[in-house]
Amino acid sequence: MSRPHPQALIVFCHPEPHSFNGAMKDVAVKTLQRQGYSLEVSDLHAEGFDPVEGAAHYPERAELATFFPLTEQRHAFESGTLPADVQREIERLERADLVILQFPLWWHAQPAMLKGWFDRVFVYGGLYSGRMRYDRGRFPEKRVMLSVTTGAPAPTFTRHGRSGHIVALLWPIHYSLYYLGVSVLPPQVTYGVQGGGLSYEAEATFRQRLEAEKAAWAQRLEGLDNEAPISFAGWDDWDEQGMLKAGHPDFWQL
Amino acid sequence: MSRPHPQALIVFCHPEPHSFNGAMKDVAVKTLQRQGYSLEVSDLHAEGFDPVEGAAHYPERAELATFFPLTEQRHAFESGTLPADVQREIERLERADLVILQFPLWWHAQPAMLKGWFDRVFVYGGLYSGRMRYDRGRFPEKRVMLSVTTGAPAPTFTRHGRSGHIVALLWPIHYSLYYLGVSVLPPQVTYGVQGGGLSYEAEATFRQRLEAEKAAWAQRLEGLDNEAPISFAGWDDWDEQGMLKAGHPDFWQL
Numbered sequence: 001m002s003r004p005h006p007q008a009l010i011v012f013c014h015p016e017p018h019s020f021n022g023a024m025k026d027v028a029v030k031t032l033q034r035q036g037y038s039l040e041v042s043d044l045h046a047e048g049f050d051p052v053e054g055a056a057h058y059p060e061r062a063e064l065a066t067f068f069p070l071t072e073q074r075h076a077f078e079s080g081t082l083p084a085d086v087q088r089e090i091e092r093l094e095r096a097d098l099v100i101l102q103f104p105l106w107w108h109a110q111p112a113m114l115k116g117w118f119d120r121v122f123v124y125g126g127l128y129s130g131r132m133r134y135d136r137g138r139f140p141e142k143r144v145m146l147s148v149t150t151g152a153p154a155p156t157f158t159r160h161g162r163s164g165h166i167v168a169l170l171w172p173i174h175y176s177l178y179y180l181g182v183s184v185l186p187p188q189v190t191y192g193v194q195g196g197g198l199s200y201e202a203e204a205t206f207r208q209r210l211e212a213e214k215a216a217w218a219q220r221l222e223g224l225d226n227e228a229p230i231s232f233a234g235w236d237d238w239d240e241q242g243m244l245k246a247g248h249p250d251f252w253q254l
Numbered sequence: 255m256s257r258p259h260p261q262a263l264i265v266f267c268h269p270e271p272h273s274f275n276g277a278m279k280d281v282a283v284k285t286l287q288r289q290g291y292s293l294e295v296s297d298l299h300a301e302g303f304d305p306v307e308g309a310a311h312y313p314e315r316a317e318l319a320t321f322f323p324l325t326e327q328r329h330a331f332e333s334g335t336l337p338a339d340v341q342r343e344i345e346r347l348e349r350a351d352l353v354i355l356q357f358p359l360w361w362h363a364q365p366a367m368l369k370g371w372f373d374r375v376f377v378y379g380g381l382y383s384g385r386m387r388y389d390r391g392r393f394p395e396k397r398v399m400l401s402v403t404t405g406a407p408a409p410t411f412t413r414h415g416r417s418g419h420i421v422a423l424l425w426p427i428h429y430s431l432y433y434l435g436v437s438v439l440p441p442q443v444t445y446g447v448q449g450g451g452l453s454y455e456a457e458a459t460f461r462q463r464l465e466a467e468k469a470a471w472a473q474r475l476e477g478l479d480n481e482a483p484i485s486f487a488g489w490d491d492w493d494e495q496g497m498l499k500a501g502h503p504d505f506w507q508l
Contacts, residue, residue: 016322051305052269052305068273071449164425195325244416
């Protein structure tokens with residue numbers, strides 16, 4: 001571990017605590033605690049996080065006539081009037097050396113609840129700005145990782161699979177993380193997680209596989225400190241138009 | 255137009271009615287009406303749409319012990335107990351020949367509000383199922399199109415641009431539409447839309463460009479009936495494992 005008393009934050013997004021996503025979150029909590037981490041959990045559904053960015057969150061507006069989200073985010077950050085839930089999530093983020101986002105893939109992306117956590121918590125003028133992005137971002141020391149479940153089985157998420165290449169589906173979410181300047185660890189993807197008797201497998205096979213997935217997750221977390229992040233471009237790689245300079249490695253490896 | 259009295263639905267997602275997104279929505283309403291369309295607008299923020307899928311929406315549960323979203327969606331659809339807002343949005347969708355989703359790209363995807371419209375309105379067992387997906391989907395006659403604004407300028411959204419390839423960023427959203435079986439028209443992307451004085455250009459240049467963007471949008475909408483949808487794979491293209499059969503065209507054109 002990089003620090004003597006490392007801190008982890010798990011952002012958990014599932015409406016059902018007894019879901020497989022809930023179990024994966026519990027595995028992470030236990031395993032990381034055993035590794036010496038202090039743990040915090042943002043349980044977005046249990047805490048009733050409001051995912052909708054809008055004027056209602058900004059009673060002290062910088063610009064009254066028109067609501068410009070970025071203008072109000074920056075103003076609220078600078079004047080210390082951020083909404084309490086956003087302030088709390090930023091503080092949790094700031095404390096964390098390692099962040100795990102645990103969620104099911106719904107409609108080819110994060111559920112709205114977690115998407116709104118991005119929309120509201122990644123505050124313009126506070127967590128990023130035109131100058132403070134990518135490898136000049138706010139959080140160069142943090143490591144962030146997605147732990148995702150899918151409904152459909154693994155082969156359909158390959159390069160030419162029917163469900164769409166998982167690398168491409170997670171790519172926009174990873175991009176948001178690159179933007180913040182964190183190190184992004186390869187995602188943990190658990191395929192074929194269908195609750196409520198909708199599984200593609202016989203019930204016993206399904207349960208057995210999920211137990212094995214939990215064990216594999218625990219094992220991976222035990223060795224996480226030795227993992228290397230996904231490579232990504234930085235300011236030295238781009239020209240003045242914001243395009244990759246000739247000869248620079250192509251980080252867009254879909 | 256394919257029908258004598260065609261119907262269009264605009265799903266508008268921006269917290270500020272006087273935003274550029276609002277203006278693009280207004281252009282679409284006026285232009286399509288002039289083309290003979292009947293218009294409906296789902297104004298998600300104004301109507302206070304709840305984007306969070308969860309147990310609270312299902313007072314009459316199929317499964318009490320554990321909340322399985324798909325199980326409850328199917329049960330509510332079949333028993334006629336869908337939440338009123340979801341029922342309303344489905345009816346709007348069903349009436350529409352053309353659907354336009356008007357939104358700003360926030361954190362590399364739709365805002366949470368619109369993502370939740372996908373999560374809650376695209377009801378399992380009603381709008382799709384294992385058998386009713388892709389080219390066997392529920393809505394083969396509908397045409398759907400994204401109209402998106404970005405903050406950063408156009409060159410950064412090219413193949414190797416700093417902001418990420420726009421085709422790849424919109425790809426997961428398009429995938430959700432392919433899943434429903436609709437025809438997806440190429441997106442309308444308006445780059446470099448920064449409100450509140452954050453624009454990359456001088457104010458006058460910026461305003462002038464936005465006027466030109468609105469005019470181009472109106473012009474495109476006038477010829478929309480002649481546009482061909484984006485090609486996408488279907489069941490005949492996939493093998494039993496859900497992977498593209500050898501020799502079939504690669505529709506994953508990133």
